[in-house]
Amino acid sequence: MKTQINKVLEGIPASPGIAIGTAFLFGREDFVIYRRRISEKAVPNEIARFEEALIRTRQELKELQASLSNKGAASSKIFDAHLLLLEDRMLIEDVIKELKEKKFCVEYIFSQVIKKYIDAFSQMGDSYIRERTADVSDVGKRVLKHLLGQRRNQISLEEPSIIVAHDLSPSDTATMSRTNLLGFITDIGGKTSHTAIIAKSLEIPAVVGLQIATRVIKNGDLLIVDGNEGKVILNPDTKTLRHYQREKDISIVEARQLEDMLRDLPAETMDGRRVTVAANIEFPSEVDSVIKHGAEGIGLFRTEFLYMGREDLPSEEEQFEVYKKVAEKVAPNPLIIRTLDIGGDKFLSQIDTPEEMHSFLGWRAIRFCLARPDIFKVQLRAILRASVFGNIKLMFPMISCIDELRDAKKILSDVKRELSRKKIGFNKEIEIGAMIEVPSAAITSDLLAREVDFFSIGTNDLVQYTLAVDRANEKVAYLYRPTHIGILRLIRMTIENAHKNNIWVGMCGEMASELPLVILLLGLGLDEFSAPPISVQKIKYIIRNISYEEAQRVAEEAFNKNSADEVEAFLLDKAEALLRRCHGEKVCDFGDLKKYKI
Amino acid sequence: MRLEEKITIKNPQGLHARPAALLAQIANKYDVLVQLKKGKTVVDGKSIMGILMLEATKGSKITLIVEGDSAQEAFAEIKELLENEDPDK
Numbered sequence A: 001m002k003t004q005i006n007k008v009l010e011g012i013p014a015s016p017g018i019a020i021g022t023a024f025l026f027g028r029e030d031f032v033i034y035r036r037r038i039s040e041k042a043v044p045n046e047i048a049r050f051e052e053a054l055i056r057t058r059q060e061l062k063e064l065q066a067s068l069s070n071k072g073a074a075s076s077k078i079f080d081a082h083l084l085l086l087e088d089r090m091l092i093e094d095v096i097k098e099l100k101e102k103k104f105c106v107e108y109i110f111s112q113v114i115k116k117y118i119d120a121f122s123q124m125g126d127s128y129i130r131e132r133t134a135d136v137s138d139v140g141k142r143v144l145k146h147l148l149g150q151r152r153n154q155i156s157l158e159e160p161s162i163i164v165a166h167d168l169s170p171s172d173t174a175t176m177s178r179t180n181l182l183g184f185i186t187d188i189g190g191k192t193s194h195t196a197i198i199a200k201s202l203e204i205p206a207v208v209g210l211q212i213a214t215r216v217i218k219n220g221d222l223l224i225v226d227g228n229e230g231k232v233i234l235n236p237d238t239k240t241l242r243h244y245q246r247e248k249d250i251s252i253v254e255a256r257q258l259e260d261m262l263r264d265l266p267a268e269t270m271d272g273r274r275v276t277v278a279a280n281i282e283f284p285s286e287v288d289s290v291i292k293h294g295a296e297g298i299g300l301f302r303t304e305f306l307y308m309g310r311e312d313l314p315s316e317e318e319q320f321e322v323y324k325k326v327a328e329k330v331a332p333n334p335l336i337i338r339t340l341d342i343g344g345d346k347f348l349s350q351i352d353t354p355e356e357m358h359s360f361l362g363w364r365a366i367r368f369c370l371a372r373p374d375i376f377k378v379q380l381r382a383i384l385r386a387s388v389f390g391n392i393k394l395m396f397p398m399i400s401c402i403d404e405l406r407d408a409k410k411i412l413s414d415v416k417r418e419l420s421r422k423k424i425g426f427n428k429e430i431e432i433g434a435m436i437e438v439p440s441a442a443i444t445s446d447l448l449a450r451e452v453d454f455f456s457i458g459t460n461d462l463v464q465y466t467l468a469v470d471r472a473n474e475k476v477a478y479l480y481r482p483t484h485i486g487i488l489r490l491i492r493m494t495i496e497n498a499h500k501n502n503i504w505v506g507m508c509g510e511m512a513s514e515l516p517l518v519i520l521l522l523g524l525g526l527d528e529f530s531a532p533p534i535s536v537q538k539i540k541y542i543i544r545n546i547s548y549e550e551a552q553r554v555a556e557e558a559f560n561k562n563s564a565d566e567v568e569a570f571l572l573d574k575a576e577a578l579l580r581r582c583h584g585e586k587v588c589d590f591g592d593l594k595k596y597k598i
Numbered sequence B: 001m002r003l004e005e006k007i008t009i010k011n012p013q014g015l016h017a018r019p020a021a022l023l024a025q026i027a028n029k030y031d032v033l034v035q036l037k038k039g040k041t042v043v044d045g046k047s048i049m050g051i052l053m054l055e056a057t058k059g060s061k062i063t064l065i066v067e068g069d070s071a072q073e074a075f076a077e078i079k080e081l082l083e084n085e086d087p088d089k
Helices: A040-070 A074-086 A089-102 A106-122 A127-131 A133-148 A170-174 A194-202 A238-247 A252-262 A284-292 A316-330 A365-371 A373-389 A402-421 A439-443 A445-451 A459-467 A485-500 A515-524 A533-544 A548-558 A564-583 A591-597 B017-029 B048-054 B071-082
Strands: A007-010 A012-015 A018-026 A161-165 A181-186 A206-208 A222-226 A231-234 A276-281 A298-301 A334-338 A391-396 A432-436 A454-457 A504-507 A528-531 B002-008 B033-038 B041-044 B061-067
Touching: A012 A181, A012 A194, A018 A181, A018 A238, A040 A074, A040 A089, A040 A106, A040 A133, A074 A133, A074 B017, A074 B048, A089 A106, A089 B041, A089 B048, A106 A127, A106 A133, A106 B048, A127 A133, A161 A222, A170 A194, A181 A194, A181 A222, A194 A206, A206 A222, A222 A238, A252 A533, A276 A284, A276 A533, A284 A316, A284 A533, A298 A316, A298 A528, A316 A334, A316 A373, A316 A391, A365 A373, A365 A391, A365 A402, A373 A391, A373 A402, A391 A402, A391 A454, A402 A432, A402 A445, A432 A439, A432 A445, A439 A445, A439 A459, A439 A485, A445 A454, A445 A485, A454 A485, A459 A485, A485 A504, A485 A515, A485 A564, A515 A533, A515 A548, A515 A564, A528 A533, A533 A564, A548 A564, B002 B071, B017 B048, B017 B071, B033 B048, B041 B048, B061 B071
Parallel strands: A018 A161, A161 A181, A181 A206, A276 A298, A276 A528, A298 A334, A334 A391, A391 A432, A432 A454, A454 A504, A504 A528
Antiparallel strands: A007 A231, A012 A206, A018 A222, A222 A231, B002 B061, B033 B041, B033 B061
16 A cells, blocks of 8 residues: 555544654454353353452552552542442353353353443443443453453553554553653544543643544554644655644754753853753652753652552651652752642542632641641651752742741751751751742742742742632633733742842742743743753753843843733744744744643 | 332433442442333442443433342432432532
């Protein structure tokens, strides 16, 4: 068959973004199941085999679920449904009844029963139930594997790839290696299918419901996945490719070049202002990527993962080991640990938290920790003990007034005293920071600055609180604008107050990784940018290609604008001009910024 | 004891997902026989598969049959779930 150029497949956009890569066909694992007759005497044995396969599958699902919830993935809930299906009375009774009546081997009987359910579900009018056929089929396959004595293989991708599948089940995606995984495309599925949920949580583009993807795409085909429009382009020509590469933030190749080029270079402007570009991480395993991308330390180490998805609380020793390991890996660069920030949209199963009407305005972060010094002190002790093994700093989240900061510091000094008394070593000069993410903290930053060694502006919450917008609410999400003049003023005020008191200011919210905003923040005098590891080089790149003087001029001019739209248009213009100056052509159109316009 | 009653589903989501799982869980707590009937289809109320097979959307009428010693309690609890109007329950 002749290779078709620029063939466009239309599907349903399931997760936004653009990916360009080679196709990896994820084969549907079809089993060869023989219709083997059995004797009356063999029936009990077949039932026993069936029961054993159920027990093993149950164990496997439990393990998978535990491993996912450790990673903090919300998708681990999907397995609750799978466990329920596995234990389903009707299913089990059907199999046993048919086995006794028809006397075929249990593999055959079981696959027939599963097929019966799938057929029935897939004919139902309700889309929710129709999509549950994937769950039934997934559980069915697992049981069959155990019956047939096969083990599921883990997929690892050798090169940056786009997974092409008929459909993806939770267990397919859970065991899939994330390295080199660029996107998903599937024949079936809708906006609520597992593929969509998982792609979004992995922040990779996905297009589903393409119907013929697995038939027309071959392994190794070059694909463009347009998760914004719900399109897949098969074997694109150079022109199309160039178009999409532009559409993409920065192409993979360019990112790699940037990586090599920038890894060991400092984040220094053309006229010599040196700032720090650090990375945000959630799990210790991300440290390697921090180092790979050339981040100068960790500007935000979230610690919630230690507490989530388990029955008990993490011990001091367990926490100590984690902090120590991460600190040693990034030393001499700093590791900034944020103390426990639960509440809002993250809750602990170990602790009964009252249901709150406005959980983001409720009992969360530092408020929770101050109310539960028993839990808070364990973490502080672990952080302090680890502080002798690297350059650890700590910061308190969600500070809204000076009293909270003082109370937290009081508990910290109590813990320090205890350690001294027991002659346990810690860094007595450990730097303490306050997160500026509540508007009142920004407004009173002149007062807070006297209490701490640094500030870290958490823009995600700052924007949500200042603009009174719940980003998760799609009706009002369009109002979520980091470039709102009110936000910019708060940021400027915070930086100025910090500098007046001779302390430094970082930013660990998403804003710090939006390229056009980097120019503005640099110009405002931000000292540290902390972003996802993957954005580190891009930020360095911008900083190294502009002078501080120019950035200051840009910032000043941005403050003369009247609205978020005007600020964005202006900054986009400046960022594009900068990139054009470096590249001689436009390489990036800042999809990041556009997403705020919904 | 055997209890039987025709019930209209009020849950906006119908008997899907969470309500179906909840129903099966409740039914399994009791040592009773639970059957759900919609039209000619009769299913085991202790089976999530069975409940999903009913395809009982909001407004559909189903017959709930509970048989056994603790039928009264089980019946009350299941009925409450079926008539619940809160989509989150």
